Amino acid sequence: MTLLFAVLGSRKETAIFNTELFVSFITAISYIIMASGVLTITASNGQLVYWSRWLFYIVSCGLLATDIALHKGLPSKKVIEIGLYTGLTMFAGFLASVFLTVEKWWFFALSSIAFIALLVELRRGENTPVMSRILAFVAITWTLFPVVFVLAPTGFGIIDTLTEVVLYGLLDLITKIIFGLYMTTKVKQ
Amino acid sequence: MTLLFAVLGSRKETAIFNTELFVSFITAISYIIMASGVLTITASNGQLVYWSRWLFYIVSCGLLATDIALHKGLPSKKVIEIGLYTGLTMFAGFLASVFLTVEKWWFFALSSIAFIALLVELRRGENTPVMSRILAFVAITWTLFPVVFVLAPTGFGIIDTLTEVVLYGLLDLITKIIFGLYMTTKVKQ
Amino acid sequence: MTLLFAVLGSRKETAIFNTELFVSFITAISYIIMASGVLTITASNGQLVYWSRWLFYIVSCGLLATDIALHKGLPSKKVIEIGLYTGLTMFAGFLASVFLTVEKWWFFALSSIAFIALLVELRRGENTPVMSRILAFVAITWTLFPVVFVLAPTGFGIIDTLTEVVLYGLLDLITKIIFGLYMTTKVKQ
Numbered sequence: 001m002t003l004l005f006a007v008l009g010s011r012k013e014t015a016i017f018n019t020e021l022f023v024s025f026i027t028a029i030s031y032i033i034m035a036s037g038v039l040t041i042t043a044s045n046g047q048l049v050y051w052s053r054w055l056f057y058i059v060s061c062g063l064l065a066t067d068i069a070l071h072k073g074l075p076s077k078k079v080i081e082i083g084l085y086t087g088l089t090m091f092a093g094f095l096a097s098v099f100l101t102v103e104k105w106w107f108f109a110l111s112s113i114a115f116i117a118l119l120v121e122l123r124r125g126e127n128t129p130v131m132s133r134i135l136a137f138v139a140i141t142w143t144l145f146p147v148v149f150v151l152a153p154t155g156f157g158i159i160d161t162l163t164e165v166v167l168y169g170l171l172d173l174i175t176k177i178i179f180g181l182y183m184t185t186k187v188k189q
Numbered sequence: 190m191t192l193l194f195a196v197l198g199s200r201k202e203t204a205i206f207n208t209e210l211f212v213s214f215i216t217a218i219s220y221i222i223m224a225s226g227v228l229t230i231t232a233s234n235g236q237l238v239y240w241s242r243w244l245f246y247i248v249s250c251g252l253l254a255t256d257i258a259l260h261k262g263l264p265s266k267k268v269i270e271i272g273l274y275t276g277l278t279m280f281a282g283f284l285a286s287v288f289l290t291v292e293k294w295w296f297f298a299l300s301s302i303a304f305i306a307l308l309v310e311l312r313r314g315e316n317t318p319v320m321s322r323i324l325a326f327v328a329i330t331w332t333l334f335p336v337v338f339v340l341a342p343t344g345f346g347i348i349d350t351l352t353e354v355v356l357y358g359l360l361d362l363i364t365k366i367i368f369g370l371y372m373t374t375k376v377k378q
Numbered sequence: 379m380t381l382l383f384a385v386l387g388s389r390k391e392t393a394i395f396n397t398e399l400f401v402s403f404i405t406a407i408s409y410i411i412m413a414s415g416v417l418t419i420t421a422s423n424g425q426l427v428y429w430s431r432w433l434f435y436i437v438s439c440g441l442l443a444t445d446i447a448l449h450k451g452l453p454s455k456k457v458i459e460i461g462l463y464t465g466l467t468m469f470a471g472f473l474a475s476v477f478l479t480v481e482k483w484w485f486f487a488l489s490s491i492a493f494i495a496l497l498v499e500l501r502r503g504e505n506t507p508v509m510s511r512i513l514a515f516v517a518i519t520w521t522l523f524p525v526v527f528v529l530a531p532t533g534f535g536i537i538d539t540l541t542e543v544v545l546y547g548l549l550d551l552i553t554k555i556i557f558g559l560y561m562t563t564k565v566k567q
Binding site: 018022025026028029032033035036 | 459462466469470473477479481484485488491492
């Protein structure tokens, strides 16, 4: 299991450009930790909750969102704001995953509000056809994370932890690694 | 209890402008966590110590202090410095609240030194009458936090946890929400 | 013990300039925590592991590295990148010290890669003779930290915790306090 993630990790490091490389690094660390099985809690239905991923998303998604903002040429005040909204989204998401009581849904609501604010801010300024496609991609794929959250043992427990891990793994692969390669090879030239 | 904070939280979100909105968000999260009763320790006099607030102050007060610094037009190196001093003040404050042994007072001293450095840095540059009033307001109201700290179970335990929570709540209301509304409506136009 | 560190701490605060003062502050906090004996785990050979130092290195070494980068006049994007590489090095180092299982070495490898990336980035741009000497100093002295890590109970346990603490203490004195004084008095004028 760890070996698998290590191979994945080393493969990720071939995405040479800066932001994308950091994101791959941080994603690799996050997966090694999850593979080791520490930093989890057990939900009321007996399933494991891997809450640590949300802390790593603060950095990885924060870097991706500010990278898009920088690429659009938004002023630095807006870039910082977008970074803060992303951090807030993920931090509230972390709290929502770590709380097993009803407070969970307050954090989920706060996270959702911050996420919507993030999307609104990212749409500001001019949007080239390529940028519009990137933003639509981010809006759709990132929205699938809270959907998995609600279905998984962190929410209503409709799907089990294994399915959750696979779904998040696919989403991470798409939104971080493949998206990173796309940004590096197609957009940043 | 949680409901009360949620209502408070949603009301806070009407403070529309950026920094002030973030601060309200983070304060709301901090209060939901405190209302849930986790992240506390019991002082030697049997009273609860809510140490998590100081971690949230790193971000909320850091944003407020850098916002004032930006508004004064200080150079970005100074703004970063002010953010770091604020973070140091609150982080040492967190350590002072979490340690029940004599080390507590070393952290309290470090926090106080960083706080004084913060106030000194914030006074730099030209001060309009409005800015002088803002700085005096910050100097006085923020100084009341360590006063409560010393009186509360985190310090000598002269007042109990309930009184402490009410006093901090009032101070948070004044220094974060009302101050935020003032900055948004009167200063930033 | 605490008193000793407090005296050390106050002496450190005489390094008046900004970044160097912060670094001394943070180092002082880190040592008070280690002197108090909390935030440690016991390695399989029964020796204590002080993992908290690596978290403080994120801030202190991050500030030192970005300070060097700023002093070289590197563009702000590069400075941020250098800060991120330093943070990654220390955060992976923290994970390597906190994990007692085989995952430890994955984090050690990630930390080493980030450290090499950091050194490569710091060499960019023009290097005056003084700057070349500073960079050589950083490359050599900072590399001794992972050497101690491998020899200490965090690694193969060839040296014991006391020797480790003394060696790290000497390295911290050289790389943070003496280096800070050198930067303040010789370079920054």
